[in-house]
Structure formats: structure tokens, C-alpha cells
Amino acid sequence: MAQQERVVLNRSKYFMATALLSAQRSEDPNTQVGACIVNQEENIVGIGYNRMPNGCDGKLPWERESEEWLDNKYPYVCHAELNAIVNKTSADVKGCAIYVTLFPCNECAKLIIQAGIKDVIYLSDKYHGDKKTIASKKMLNTANINVKQFQSGEEDITITFTVGEMADTNAP
């Protein structure tokens, strides 16, 4: 069996990859979003993805363009950032960074600011023209949150479940 290539992820790649992996748990058929909160010691203290509220999985619509607002996902879905913040494993997330695969909306920007998160690192900005995104940027900027885009020029990583021979770093 081929020997698995040894990869050492840098910090930001590891955290964004964690957000991307989490996004893959989302059942949203149109946009899967993941978020990963990291404290000042560089430990992960929260992970989330966009999903329906607890107990509502499979019972609420994933539509996005139904004429009836109540038949769309938007009134119900909990955003990745919200889930990452409320599922935190630490007492609070003050001074933390959040890695998110899509730029936070205005409601999540409020949560991020009020939770004391100081850095936002995002991957996609596909809704940059939307008023929600513009409002979000206005708030994050006014609240002095450091916002920066992940440098997506970085190489992809591969996760494989076939356990090959692990690279033997002691080999001559």
C-alpha cells in the first residue's frame, strides 16, 4: 500500500479546514456553511454549521424561493456562527477568532460582536452585494473587529479513511 504523505497544516489552514469539514454536516441543499472558534491559546472552543433548531431536523423546509415566506428555510435555520457560539466549550468566547466559510450576515455580526470575538477570518464572500452583508461589514468595522479573508490560494488537503502505512519519520 502506498505510504500516506505526511502533512503538517499551518494554524489558519487547520482552523479553516475544520470549518469546511463541519460545513459538510449541513443539510442545506444550496449553501453549506461551517464555523470554528479558536481561543488565544489556539484551542478550538466552538464548532458549528447551518442547521435547523434542535428537534426540528427534517420537519422544516429547505426551500429558498417559495412565495410564502414561512415555507422557506430563512425564518428557521440557525447559522453556523450562531451554532458555534452557543455550542462553545469554554465559559465565553471573549478575545477569540472565528473562522467561517462564508462572510457572516448582519445577525451573526451582532452575535460575534456581543460575544466578544475579536477576529473574523472568512473564506467566501459570495453575497458581498447583499444589504445584510453590507450592514454586517459596517458593524464589524465600527466595532473594530479584525476581518480578513482566508488566503484561498493555498493548496487543498485530502482526508482519506484508508489507513495506509503512516509516514515513519524515524526512517533513515
Ligand SMILES: Nc1nc(=O)n([C@H]2C[C@H](O)[C@@H](COP(=O)(O)O)O2)cc1CO
Ligand atoms: N454566514 C452565513 N452563515 C450561515 O450559516 N448561512 C446559512 C443560512 C442558510 O442555511 C445558508 C444560505 O442559504 P442560501 O441563501 O445561499 O441558499 O447559509 C448563511 C450565511 C451568510 O449569510
Ligand SMILES: [Zn+2]
Ligand atoms: Zn448569519
